[in-house]
Every structure is written in structure tokens, then in C-alpha cells.
Amino acid sequence: MSLKEFLLAVYERLLEFYGYQRWWPIDTSYHSRMDTDPRDEIIISAVLVQNTSWKNVEKALERMKRKGILSLDFVRKVDEKTLQELIRPAGFYRLKSHRLKEVAFFLNPTEKVSYVKRQELLKVRGIGKETADAILLYAGNRLNFVIDKYTHRLMERLYGLKGSYEDLKETFEKHLPKDVEIYKEFHALIDEHAKRFCKSTPLCGGCPVKEMCISADPSS
Template sequence: MMRTVFDRLFRFFGPQYWWPAETKFEVCVGSILTQNTAWTNVERAIHNLKKENLLSPYAIVQVPDERLRELIRPAGFFNQKAERLKIFAKFLIDNGGFEKLSLLPLYSLREKLLNLKGVGRETADSMILYAFEKPIFVVDAYTKRLFYRMGFIDSEKIDYDVLREKVERSLPKDIELFSEFHALIVKHCKEFCRKKPLCEGCPLIDGCKFWRNGAAQGSHR
């Protein structure tokens, strides 16, 4: 069933070419900056860092805290995020960078990332999938919304790892498949499966429990 959802979304939207970044470090910076903000704000902050040639671990560690906070201000929560960027950059340097860390087993790497201040499961998994290129599925609020409305889960409050493992059991453990599926879910939920859904034209409508229930009650126009 998960594969059917993926196939329909892929046919409808096409490839999404995620994560939008030029380097592995930029992926990780973006995954930290995107916490509690829109991606357009992250793009502005990353643009500022690029202009100052600061998109490298050593540059982030060395830049004065005040200057870093000012550059990433568009992403919001800039005091916290500046601290988290410095912690992550130092972690990379101290542990041999992406090349050495990528040699770790997936869950050993995940544990190390989760021990960093401000790195939660979604942030860690985004780094693992898109920067370290290991097959783990990234769950976000869009994933929970879509799968709840499709009837795959009973509540949007489902535990992160319970849903992640449910998806991973349903699909081949493939990096490109996981990254594309995550991106397609985000795309779909921004265009159709919004908080207030736009069901007309939705490529998943015939399998959507939420729509069927709403249609039965006459709530869809």
C-alpha cells in the first residue's frame, strides 16, 4: 500500500530532486535551520552564509557568535540555532568529518547525532538520509497527516520511530526511494493535503479514508 502511494505521487508530481543543497554540510546546516520555520526563511539564511564563505565546519566554528546569529536571523530562533550549528560543526571536525562518520553503522551514527544538543529524530534522520546517504525514512508532520488521513495510522500523535519503522518495513531499504518519498509527501501536503485539504484533483483521493468520511457527511465541495 505504501508503494502504491509512492507510485501515484511520483507519476503525478515527478522527481523532486531533494535535498536542495550543494554540499553535505549545507544539507546538515539546512536541517538544523529548518526547525520551526519555513524553508524560504532557511534559504535566506543559507544565502547569507554563502555570501560570507561560511558554509564549512571550520568557518562556522571560527566565526564570532554574534556575527553567526545575525547571518542566520531570517531562519528564526537564531540564538539557539547558532549554538547548534557550532556544536554540530565541532562534532564533525572532532570525528573526522563525513568520510569517517559515514563508516559507522546507521544506528551508531544516529545515536551520536541524537546526543548533540538540539538534534532531534527528524533532524538526525534528515542528515543521515541526505548527507550521510544511509537508508532511513524521515518522518515529519506532513507524513503523519497524510498517513492518518489515508487510514494507515490511527492518530497523528503516533510515535516518530513507530511510524518510521512501519514505513521502512513496507518498502525496500533504498536511499533514493526514501528520499523521493519524503519529498513527494511534502509536495503533496503543501498542494493538496493541507491542514484544510484541497481534495479536488488529489491523486490519492480514491484511497483516502478522510475524504470518504467527509464526502459521506457532505463536507467536501
């Protein structure tokens, strides 16, 4: 089986097992009521999720919705101390307030996310490769596959594939169909699988891709 066939087989197996994840989650009803851009929520949460759990991000987003406005325009206009208090549940709130300000001014207007070059986005202070690719894929609907620690872990265990961020990104983008929805779902499915089965200490029993994995424990 070629690598292209293998990746598609893994994707289809995970999709069959977990179903569509429909990431990135956004509160569409909120943005409809407030006449704000839902892409702003993706960009803001992509920064907030750095080095924290999604549950903490949700708490910060709710605070922004209740006590402020969940939009990049609000981030640009609000004073930094207030912003820090709103995003405090996401941790590293002083650092992240600076980063949010930077990206909010850079992506002005939000539509810029649909055409800005990746290398330009990476020059924004606090925006690393994973955050940039998440913003481009989920907010910009661009063909940029997101690599994270779960992707590294899964591909090494399943296929013995190691490499840098850019190596794995190139591998996925070279071998997957040029389909934004597949990119979105596959990244989300990998994360879900890593949290459920392919943990730091893997739980091979019941794993939906066990028979495809070169590292699986045959006794489980």
C-alpha cells in the same frame, strides 16, 4: 492490498503526479568553486529549517555564502555573534547558532555522517529525531526514513495509521524497499503533497491519491 503494496502505490502515484523532487537541494556550483563539502550545506540547512519555512532557510544560506563560507569548518571557526547575524533570517538565530556549533564540532570531519550511529547523533544538543534522520538520509545516504508532521497527517488520513515518530519510522522502513533514493523521494513527495492538497484543511478535489484515501471527501 497489504501495507507494503499500499505504500508503494502511494509513492508511485505521487511520483507520477509531482515528478522527482530531488531533495535535499544544494548549490553544487558554489561548493565546486569554494572547494567545500556539499554535505555541509545539507547539515547546516537541516538545523536552520527547524521551526521555520524553507524560504527563510534559503535567505540564511545566501547570507552565509555572500558574507561567510557555507561550510561546517566556517561554522566551527566563526565567532557566534557573526554566525547569528548570518543566519538571522532563519529565525531563533541565537538558539540555532548554538546548535550549528554543536553539530559542526560533532561531525568533524564531515565524513563522520556516513558512519555515525543515530543514537550518538541524537545526543547532540538541539538535534531531534527528525533533524537527525534528515542529516543521515540526505547527507549520509543512510537508510533512515524521515518522519514529520506531514507524514503523520497523510498516513492517518489515507490509511488510518497513527503512531509515534518511531512507530511510523519503523513502518516505512519495514515496508519500503531498501533504497535510499526511494526514501529521499517519498519523504519529499509527502511534504509537497501536504502543502498542495493534504493541508490542515484538506483540498480533496483533484488530489492524486483521493481514491486511495479513507478520509477523502466524496463530494469534492
